[in-house]
Amino acid sequence: MKMTRSTVRHGIATLTVAxxxxxxxxAVIAExxxxxxxxxxxxxxxxxxxxxxxxxxxxxxxxxxVWLHGGDQGGNDVSLVRESGLPSMIEQGKNLPFVVFSPQxxxxxxxxxxxxxxxxxxxxxxxxxxxxxxxxxIGYSRGAFGAWAMASQFPDTFAAVVPIAGGGTRxxxxxxxxxxxxxxxxxxxxxxxxxxxxxxxxQRLKELDRNVRLSILEGVTHEGVxxxxxxxxxxxxxxxxxxxxxxxxxx
Numbered sequence: 001m002k003m004t005r006s007t008v009r010h011g012i013a014t015l016t017v018a019x020x021x022x023x024x025x026x027a028v029i030a031e032x033x034x035x036x037x038x039x040x041x042x043x044x045x046x047x048x049x050x051x052x053x054x055x056x057x058x059x060x061x062x063x064x065x066v067w068l069h070g071g072d073q074g075g076n077d078v079s080l081v082r083e084s085g086l087p088s089m090i091e092q093g094k095n096l097p098f099v100v101f102s103p104q105x106x107x108x109x110x111x112x113x114x115x116x117x118x119x120x121x122x123x124x125x126x127x128x129x130x131x132x133x134x135x136x137x138i139g140y141s142r143g144a145f146g147a148w149a150m151a152s153q154f155p156d157t158f159a160a161v162v163p164i165a166g167g168g169t170r171x172x173x174x175x176x177x178x179x180x181x182x183x184x185x186x187x188x189x190x191x192x193x194x195x196x197x198x199x200x201x202x203q204r205l206k207e208l209d210r211n212v213r214l215s216i217l218e219g220v221t222h223e224g225v226x227x228x229x230x231x232x233x234x235x236x237x238x239x240x241x242x243x244x245x246x247x248x249x250x251x
Contacts, residue, residue: 045120046078050090050100051128063134063240066121066158067102068112068143070226074105085140085226097240098136099128105142112146118154133244138162140226141193148201151176160242164229165190165222167197173204181242182212185229192222 052062067087073080082091087102101124105112125132137158139147144166151161152169155177164185176182182205186198195216205212220228229235 041116041119043116043119043123045103045106045116046076046081047101047103047120047124048078048081048087049102049124050087050096050098052097052099053095055099055129059129061129061131062099063097063136064099064101064125064128064130065096065239066117066135066137067100068117068137068139068146069102069105070141070143071105071108074108074142076104076106078104080104086138086230089230099124099130105146111142112149114146114150114153117146118150118157121157134159134242136160136162136239136242138164138230139166140164140229141166141222144168148173151180151182155180156244159244160239162229162235162239163198163201165193165198165225167193168201170200170204173201173210174208176205176208176210178208178210179244180210181238182210183215183235183238184212185215185217185225187217187220187222187225187228189218189220190222190225 055062065086067085069081069085069087073083081087081102081104086100090096090100101121103117103120107113124130125135135158137147137150137160139145139162141164144163145168147161147163148166148168151158152172152175155175158180160181160183162183162185165187182202184198184202186193186195188195198214202212202214215229215232217225217228
């Protein structure tokens with residue numbers, strides 16, 4: 001098609017009108033309205049709760065352990081939570097001087113919804129005699145991912161955090177509290193979550209001058225490291241020594 005001067009002038013004029021209609025001075029500009037959602041979040045978390053033998057006969061406040069299970073116990077059947085880890089030890093007759101709160105991840109595939117877990121934890125603390133300066137968080141595998149995340153998201157809640165065979169996000173560890181103690185466990189033979197996932201997080205905590213220690217187990221599978229860590233008497237002695245100061249709790 002042969003372009004004439006008349007055709008070119010007509011095309012330019014048409015384009016100019018189109019541009020003015022889209023962004024000219026007389027164009028109507030869309031607005032973004034500021035809104036506030038009124039939707040409420042349903043917590044809807046199933047959990048197991050263990051209280052020490054002398055809880056009912058005592059008036060004292062008790063330390064509390066939050067146990068976050070691995071990936072196989074998620075869903076809506078809370079009896080699955082009894083099958084391994086700390087709840088399994090309790091089912092087998094283990095007596096502990098702690099209240100133990102074991103929430104179930106409502107998803108069989110996704111990570112823990114930590115805001116909902118925290119809301120359920122707050123409810124337990126409000127309705128039981130809990131020493132808020134001695135709340136401890138232990139997580140295994142997927143639960144360890146949840147433990148790392150909760151340590152960053154709720155930094156002033158936990159006196160100690162124990163992630164077992166799980167990773168997390170290194171970037172947000174600067175939000176963790178300098179008053180929280182960490183003890184991580186992992187195995188050199190873990191073929192599910194590599195040891196390096198824990199090492200990089202521990203190294204970052206060291207760079208931040210946090211109170212952190214790492215136990216590297218050898219010849220133990222991903223599944224085996226869970227009970228190896230929980231059956232270590234030194235862990236429980238160490239855990240019982242961790243405490244936030246009253247000022248830290250008040251803040």
